[in-house]
Amino acid sequence: MMSKPQHDGQQTDYAFFFDIDGTLAPLQDMPDAVQIPATVIEQLIDLSKLSDGAVAFVSGRPLNQIDHLTQPLRGAAAGTHGAEIRTLDGQHLGASADTQQLRAIEQQLALHTDSMDGVWIEKKGVAFAVHYRQAPTAQQVLHQIVQRIVDGYPAFTVQAGKCVWEIKPRGYDKGKAINYLMMTPPFIGRIPVFIGDDVTDEAGFHIVNQQQGISIKIGAGDSEATHRFAEVEQLYRWIGNLLNNKITLQTMRSV
Numbered sequence: 001m002m003s004k005p006q007h008d009g010q011q012t013d014y015a016f017f018f019d020i021d022g023t024l025a026p027l028q029d030m031p032d033a034v035q036i037p038a039t040v041i042e043q044l045i046d047l048s049k050l051s052d053g054a055v056a057f058v059s060g061r062p063l064n065q066i067d068h069l070t071q072p073l074r075g076a077a078a079g080t081h082g083a084e085i086r087t088l089d090g091q092h093l094g095a096s097a098d099t100q101q102l103r104a105i106e107q108q109l110a111l112h113t114d115s116m117d118g119v120w121i122e123k124k125g126v127a128f129a130v131h132y133r134q135a136p137t138a139q140q141v142l143h144q145i146v147q148r149i150v151d152g153y154p155a156f157t158v159q160a161g162k163c164v165w166e167i168k169p170r171g172y173d174k175g176k177a178i179n180y181l182m183m184t185p186p187f188i189g190r191i192p193v194f195i196g197d198d199v200t201d202e203a204g205f206h207i208v209n210q211q212q213g214i215s216i217k218i219g220a221g222d223s224e225a226t227h228r229f230a231e232v233e234q235l236y237r238w239i240g241n242l243l244n245n246k247i248t249l250q251t252m253r254s255v
């Protein structure tokens with residue numbers, strides 16, 4: 001058992017929020033090929049124990065996929081870009097979406113994407129991801145198609161991602177999800193730490209910065225994050241160093 005990470009003094013504990021794809025796991029050609037290394041899961045379990053459960057996953061993936069990827073951990077989480085939230089004590093909050101509208105959106109999308117090689121639709125309950133990793137030149141035309149469809153359904157909005165256009169319920173993002181979880185036990189009163197890699201994580205970085213926390217972006221690109229890791233493996237080393245008390249988070253805070 002590792003010793004407890006160093007703390008600051010008053011309101012000493014941290015709350016840890018992790019994005020998944022591109023953060024806890026390298027990107028893959030297909031979403032179902034993604035795995036978080038077993039050693040990293042073990043470290044996350046240790047971190048969760050040491051922080052009394054203040055470790056949450058904040059992902060564009062739905063909660064069932066988050067749980068599958070992070071098993072046996074099953075704590076607080078926000079899925080589908082904040083449209084679903086589970087608190088540590090097991091309460092669920094979720095965006096409701098009109099099933100007729102979801103079906104209509106899917107049918108309209110399929111009319112276009114069925115004939116586009118390398119483009120496919122991931123159904124995620126109240127959201128869709130339109131993937132084009134295997135057809136990168138389709139990015140712009142796909143954006144126009146997705147935006148035109150979503151313009152007919154004001155309850156939904158378009159979210160950019162890595163080789164993906166996502167359609168999600170309007171009014172939800174990772175920042176709001178982190179903000180909500182920060183008002184629930186055991187996150188209340190802690191200093192938030194959020195690590196992500198994508199434009200979808202910017203809302204989370206913004207909220208964490210507002211709360212004088214620590215925001216870390218993995219990889220290149222403009223970001224509001226105050227810190228930068230070059231690659232996923234650097235995050236793995238950072239978690240290990242944190243558990244072994246080789247680093248202190250206080251020196252990273254944006255205060």
Ligand SMILES: O=P(O)(O)OC[C@H]1O[C@H](O[C@H]2O[C@H](CO)[C@@H](O)[C@H](O)[C@H]2O)[C@H](O)[C@@H](O)[C@@H]1O
Nearest residue numbers: 020021027028029030031059060061162163164
């Ligand atoms: O918020 P995240 O945890 O980063 O999830 C964002 C999306 O991740 C998945 O798609 C992305 O990762 C795939 C696997 O590496 C990759 O093939 C794809 O091109 C990426 O867009 C997932 O499929 C989406 O549902 C998530 O929203």
